[in-house]
Amino acid sequence: MTAERVNPPELAPATGFSHAVVATGSKVVFLAGQTALDADGKITGDTLAEQFERALANLLTALRAAGGTPADLARVTVYATDVAAYRAQARELGRLWRAAAGRDYPAMAVVQVVRLWDETALVELDGFAVLP
Secondary structure (H helix, E strand, O other), rough: OOOEEOOOOOOOOOOOOOOEEEEEEEEEEEEEEEEOEEOOOEEEEOOOOHHHHHHHHHHHHHOOOOOOOHHHEEEEEEEEOOHHHHHHHHHHHHHHHHHOOOOOOOOOEEOOOOOOOOOOOEEEEEEEEEOO
């Protein structure tokens, strides 16, 4: 995939995301929502950061299994049960993102939800990637 990250100067600086991603490739991979489930189907981690790290790892595992890399991500949506807590931990979550996925940020959104499918889940990530 070729990905052009577009961050117009007329918009607020993009920190930890890109305002737009122009992706050119031949294969689109839609990634299902991933929480902090382990291989046995149990939520792991008690904190938002622990669950975010596992949910991101799960998303990237699915992406790699489909033949992609983190740089192929065009869009990710984060569903959080507490956006205030997410914002308060944004630096740590950003560090976890960079360690796992690098600095080629996709277009992103964070949405607060009442709850997720798994009652103890604090965060879920889904998205899509465009592969060469």
